Amino acid sequence: xxxxxxxxxxxxxxxxxxxxxxxxxxxxxxxxxxxxxxxxxxxxxxxxxxxxxxxxxxxxxxxxxxxxxxxxxxxxxxxxxxxxxxxxxxxxxxxxxxxxxxxxxxxxxxxxxx
Numbered sequence: 001x002x003x004x005x006x007x008x009x010x011x012x013x014x015x016x017x018x019x020x021x022x023x024x025x026x027x028x029x030x031x032x033x034x035x036x037x038x039x040x041x042x043x044x045x046x047x048x049x050x051x052x053x054x055x056x057x058x059x060x061x062x063x064x065x066x067x068x069x070x071x072x073x074x075x076x077x078x079x080x081x082x083x084x085x086x087x088x089x090x091x092x093x094x095x096x097x098x099x100x101x102x103x104x105x106x107x108x109x110x111x112x113x114x
Contacts, residue, residue, distance in 0.1 A: 003028050005051035006044045014039070023052075053102050060099070060108060064092050067110065084114035 002023050007014050007030070015036045021027035025045045032038045071089060074081040091111040099105050 002048055002051045002055060003030070003044060005055055006047035007039055009047050009051055009054075010039050010043060011036070049102070053105065056102070056105050057096065057099065060096060060105065063110070064095050067113070068092050071113070082114065088112075088114055 003018050003025060007016055015033035017031045019029040025041050068089060074085050088111050095108060
């Protein structure tokens with residue numbers, strides 16, 4: 001959906017459809033609905049790296065949230081959370097800190113669950 005994300009980064013209110021390859025602008029067929037000013041493929045292509053980064057960061061957050069949810073029961077008042085588990089959960093919460101480029105995002109390693 002990177003092409004769609006790129007379009008929405010340019011015009012958040014754009015209404016459109018994308019057929020064909022959703023990641024390759026040269027193979028995609030984009031139709032803008034009536035009332036939406038068409039955006040050139042060149043402008044969309046220029047926004048694709050930002051769109052891909054945003055989508056990848058969203059994926060990272062979803063994985064982090066899933067892993068946190070798996071250990072939420074340790075935070076219940078009738079359970080004693082170990083220091084190792086506290087550290088693990090904190091590392092998960094901090095996993096997106098400073099991730100502001102695709103190279104940094106690709107280098108992210110999830111901590112090992114104790």
